Amino acid sequence: MKTERLVKLQVQSNRLQSELATLAAFSAIPAPAVERIVYSHQDMQARAWLKKLCASAGLVVREDAVGNTFARWQGTNPALPAIATGSHIDAIPHSGRYDGTVGVMGGLEAIRALQESGFQPTRSIELILFTSEEPTRFGIGCLGSRLMSGSLTASADTTLRDPSDATLHDIRHAAGFAGDLASTRLAPDHYAGFVELHIEQGPLLERRGVPVGVVTAIAAPASVRIAIEGEGGHAGAILMPTRHDAFLAAAEISLALEAAAKSTGSIDSVATTGICEVFPGLINSVPSRARLEADVRDIDGSRRDRMLAVLEKACADVAQRRGVTVATKVVNRDDPATCDAGLVSTISAVCEAQGIACDRMVSRAYHDSLFMSRICPTAMIFIPCRNGVSHTPDEYSSPEAIATGVLVLAETLARHAGVLSSADGPYTPGTGTSLSR
Amino acid sequence: MKTERLVKLQVQSNRLQSELATLAAFSAIPAPAVERIVYSHQDMQARAWLKKLCASAGLVVREDAVGNTFARWQGTNPALPAIATGSHIDAIPHSGRYDGTVGVMGGLEAIRALQESGFQPTRSIELILFTSEEPTRFGIGCLGSRLMSGSLTASADTTLRDPSDATLHDIRHAAGFAGDLASTRLAPDHYAGFVELHIEQGPLLERRGVPVGVVTAIAAPASVRIAIEGEGGHAGAILMPTRHDAFLAAAEISLALEAAAKSTGSIDSVATTGICEVFPGLINSVPSRARLEADVRDIDGSRRDRMLAVLEKACADVAQRRGVTVATKVVNRDDPATCDAGLVSTISAVCEAQGIACDRMVSRAYHDSLFMSRICPTAMIFIPCRNGVSHTPDEYSSPEAIATGVLVLAETLARHAGVLSSADGPYTPGTGTSLSR
Numbered sequence A, B: 001m002k003t004e005r006l007v008k009l010q011v012q013s014n015r016l017q018s019e020l021a022t023l024a025a026f027s028a029i030p031a032p033a034v035e036r037i038v039y040s041h042q043d044m045q046a047r048a049w050l051k052k053l054c055a056s057a058g059l060v061v062r063e064d065a066v067g068n069t070f071a072r073w074q075g076t077n078p079a080l081p082a083i084a085t086g087s088h089i090d091a092i093p094h095s096g097r098y099d100g101t102v103g104v105m106g107g108l109e110a111i112r113a114l115q116e117s118g119f120q121p122t123r124s125i126e127l128i129l130f131t132s133e134e135p136t137r138f139g140i141g142c143l144g145s146r147l148m149s150g151s152l153t154a155s156a157d158t159t160l161r162d163p164s165d166a167t168l169h170d171i172r173h174a175a176g177f178a179g180d181l182a183s184t185r186l187a188p189d190h191y192a193g194f195v196e197l198h199i200e201q202g203p204l205l206e207r208r209g210v211p212v213g214v215v216t217a218i219a220a221p222a223s224v225r226i227a228i229e230g231e232g233g234h235a236g237a238i239l240m241p242t243r244h245d246a247f248l249a250a251a252e253i254s255l256a257l258e259a260a261a262k263s264t265g266s267i268d269s270v271a272t273t274g275i276c277e278v279f280p281g282l283i284n285s286v287p288s289r290a291r292l293e294a295d296v297r298d299i300d301g302s303r304r305d306r307m308l309a310v311l312e313k314a315c316a317d318v319a320q321r322r323g324v325t326v327a328t329k330v331v332n333r334d335d336p337a338t339c340d341a342g343l344v345s346t347i348s349a350v351c352e353a354q355g356i357a358c359d360r361m362v363s364r365a366y367h368d369s370l371f372m373s374r375i376c377p378t379a380m381i382f383i384p385c386r387n388g389v390s391h392t393p394d395e396y397s398s399p400e401a402i403a404t405g406v407l408v409l410a411e412t413l414a415r416h417a418g419v420l421s422s423a424d425g426p427y428t429p430g431t432g433t434s435l436s437r
Helices: A002-008 A013-025 A043-056 A101-116 A143-149 A168-174 A204-208 A246-262 A300-321 A340-356 A368-372 A399-417 B002-008 B013-023 B041-056 B101-116 B143-149 B168-172 B204-210 B248-260 B301-322 B340-352 B370-373 B399-417
Strands: A035-036 A060-063 A069-075 A082-086 A093-094 A125-130 A191-199 A212-218 A220-229 A270-279 A289-298 A325-333 A358-362 A380-384 B034-036 B062-063 B070-074 B084-089 B093-097 B125-130 B191-198 B211-219 B221-231 B270-279 B289-298 B325-333 B358-363 B378-385
Touching: A013 A043, A013 A101, A013 A399, A035 A043, A043 A060, A043 A069, A043 A101, A043 A125, A043 A204, A043 B204, A082 A101, A082 A358, A101 A125, A101 A191, A101 A380, A125 A143, A143 A368, A191 A368, A191 A399, A204 A212, A212 A340, A212 A368, A212 A399, A212 B041, A220 A246, A220 A300, A246 A270, A246 A289, A246 A300, A246 B248, A246 B270, A270 B248, A270 B270, A289 A300, A289 B034, A300 A325, A300 A358, A300 B399, A340 A358, A340 A380, A340 A399, A358 A380, A368 A380, A380 A399, A380 B289, B013 B041, B013 B101, B013 B399, B034 B041, B041 B062, B041 B070, B041 B101, B041 B125, B070 B101, B070 B191, B084 B101, B084 B211, B084 B370, B084 B399, B093 B289, B101 B191, B101 B399, B143 B370, B191 B340, B191 B370, B191 B399, B204 B211, B204 B358, B211 B340, B211 B370, B221 B301, B221 B378, B248 B270, B248 B301, B301 B325, B340 B358, B340 B378, B340 B399, B358 B378, B378 B399
Parallel strands: A082 A125, A082 A191, A191 A380, A212 A358, B084 B125, B084 B191, B191 B378, B211 B358
Antiparallel strands: A035 A093, A060 A069, A069 A125, A212 A380, A220 A289, A220 A325, A270 A289, B034 B093, B062 B070, B070 B125, B211 B378, B221 B289, B221 B325, B270 B289
16 A cells, blocks of 8 residues: 555656746745745735646635635545645745745645545645745734634734834735634634644754654744833044943843853754844944844743843843843744644654655744644644755755655645545544544 | 124124024924935035025135035135135934034134124135035045045045945036036145034033133044854754854954953043944844944044954954854044144134133044145134034034134134234234144
8 A cells, every 4th residue: 555655646846846936936036035025016926826726726715814825625525624734935035935835835736646646535635825924024923823823813903013014904905805804713623633844944854864854843932122222422422431332232132142042051942133223323323222133942931931031131231231221022922832743643654654764853943833733733844955044045945855745745634634545445534643632 | 902802703693593493404304303414405405505695695605526615705815825614514314403514504603703893804714514524325424525635536436335326426416516526626725724613522521611622633533344244044943053143243343342442541442333234134034144334433543543453353253253254344544633733722812812711622523624634724613512412313502602612713713814803903814823734
């Protein structure tokens, strides 16, 4: 049976690569860099193109009030909760073409490979395109999956604003996504499970020469905004002892956060100050204000919170020593997620059956899976990416690596959705595994 | 004779204050903040208004190829080199209404006060409006006075570019200033002397309760651009030990520069990192690039250069330790200026004659006087400003403080320009003083 399956499941890598290239071209900036901000012209164009592809594959497409898009391959028993896969297609400025997109286009390819193998699912299989996994526009990541899982309520419609100060409500309506935001929430039994295929965005798989990572936990990210108010003045005239330089305070705080992440004793602790804005930002003015945004993550929520505490203390110390005011605001502090043991076992078993090496690992990056895990059994399949880099134009995952991931995904979906072919007999959803929730 | 002069020279403070208010309203941003970038719509409107005022006062107005504006009150012996005063009206973003403007409008008021007293100059007296004292648009300060003094050559026409990448040549022509940039240069004997009235932009006069500062030296500023190239990547996935964070490198460099300025042993050493830009500037991306601009000043040129050397070393150390590349470029490194002993004596004598207390002091801020000193005897008159602040919207100098400065300026110009009134007999230019160059 295993051998038959290998023969029958043909991932059409050329088709997939060509579609990834097409998707990458929906970008606000020239290749190889990609920028596709949620609800932008490029995002809307890409969505329209993707919906056409899904329709061509016979999938039934539904969109919710925030633009989360669901493309369903109807199972023979549509009353059963579907098994889902998917990811995001929004891309931060100056990023690459694989983050998120491999999970969306690869998810579609997995479905097509199953269709072309003659497989008929008992459970429906759904491909999900999540809206705004990236925090670029609204300052908060995983907008779509937070709403689906109830981690964000409908009040986000007016509280979330983009840099132009427009509300989520107005922006989504302008993009054609109407309706009550509360309607985006899914019932806890809506899905039988969710599996996300994603590039690792880290160096481990490549370094070890392992083609598949089975994610067992997703790190707990927190976002902190830090506003520093000092005292400006003429760069030539304000003497050093009387200065209250907001930027130098920001510099010390950022270095203190780095030190905090380096001293937890765990490699899983990371902290980044990705945004530093200095006001007025002129060579001959002592900075009067500075603004930082920091990202603090760990797979251990309490260790993450200890880093946040060190950051808070550093802010207070710097404020006192430099005579500036420092206001911190934790805008986001999510709990880490443990992946579903049953799905993790299935993915591992699929790899074994296919003769594909795999390692269990943790995800340090944010994913929609973090929020899907709150409403259904969830797991992730990682594939290697070159030098572990992501969110840069030289992000790269080879066609072979992607095809392998798609194969494992397809097989995993099949094991939870029904029968591979009539000759193979039925798969009981979750055979050989248990969906723990 | 001293008493008569005091009676006759009437500074019309109300007129001057009203004009300063009018000038402040030529601003790109709402009051009390001022922004008047060189050649902007607001700058051009302000120039037109000022030229009308000068014409009303009977002054003959000339503009050079870069927009330096000269308003001449013709003396009875026009063949003699004129004595000049003036300053700038361009204002950095979010600045105040007194920096530069007090020297321009106060210079005009000094001329009018002399006219209204019945004074007739032997030498001509010229009011100069210098183009772009602020480095905001072209990245280099004192554009007009550098060109006049030959400290900048005509090649600046194509090498200087604004943030939109337009050349000085194209921008000045669009503003209506045509002609060869080389024609802006003045002969060394063009002026008999130059005296600039300016707010102190520091706290010393206010703290001491002294209404006039007689500037004996102007600090030597240097500007350094620092470009840091690290390695970007996903904030969640790149582990701390493998990072090459460009922003954290920038933070360390900025703090090292601060330490260098604080450890020279002299209060006259100041260093400021006023610009820090982080790329890509996203909360979930490790900064791959950062750009700093730093301003380093001292009245002692070699001490200033030692700070620059410490900065260079810090850049090299940080580059090595963090595995980033750091490129530094000293875009500007001016020599300090010593004010003309004769003019300094005249200003002191004028203060004494008027019963006005004065202190000799140094200027730590950049001024057009720094460059004028290279082509003619130069000095500056400082007046107090509240809390020593400048380049912020709450910059303030009282009407009384300004009027006092104008009175001292007018008297100083008169002593070098000729006779106060026919009844007083002639002043030999430089009486009681010697113009040392």
